[in-house]
Amino acid sequence: MSEPDTDRVxxxxxxxxxxxxxxxAEAEAMGMxxxxxxxxxxQAGxxxxxxxxSDEETDPAETRSDPTSPGGDGLEDRVHGILRREGPLSxxxxLRAVADDFEDRLDDTVAELQASGRVRYSGREGGYVAADE
Structure with a gap:
């Protein structure tokens, strides 16, 4: 089985x-x-x-963080879910599959912080900064 293209866009x-x-609100309620x-x-739609x-239904719980562990990432469940969906991986x-998920979460978080005005991007300062500084 060849490895699927895991590049994120x-x-x-x-x-x-x-x-x-x-x-x-729904994402937050589901811990996603x-x-x-x-x-x-x-995917559900x-x-x-x-x-x-796909022959196998993906359990949404395998693709999200564990809501009982604030700040935790449910890594065991994520790795297991990735391997169930994609089969053997090097x-x-x-590592790319797990890192891509984290990159998506970081991107969402930074976008939310920017939208709420708590973080801004400053080319002059060389990156993201807390807006209250």
């Missing part, structure tokens, strides 16, 4: 503000980042519509 979606607020929530919901050709491919 950004997808931008425009939607009404009320819908984004609903998605944020916004990216995890959208990926899970899209694809499965429901018969577009998901160490490097497994």
């Amino acid at each position: 950004a997808v931008r979606v425009s939607l009404p503000a009320y819908q984004k607020a609903e998605w944020v 980042s916004q990216a995890e929530f959208v990926r899970t919901m899209v 694809r499965h429901e519509m018969g577009l998901d050709e 160490w490097d491919a497994l």
Whole structure:
């Protein structure tokens, strides 16, 4: 079995503000980042519509952080879920899959902090800074 392309790409979606607020609240209630929530919901919709050709249903709990461990990342469940979905992976491919998930979560978090005005990007200062500094 060849290794799937695990490169991540950004997808931008425009939607009404009320819908984004609903998605944020639902993601938080499920202990997911916004990216995890959208990926899970899209895959669930694809499965429901018969577009998901995989033989095995993915448990959404395997793709999200453990809500009982604030600040924890549910790494054991994430690794197990990745290997169940993708089959045998080399160490490097497994590391990329786990790191990509973290990058998505970090990207979501920074975007949320910027949207709330708590963090800003400053080219002059060489990167992201807390807005209250």
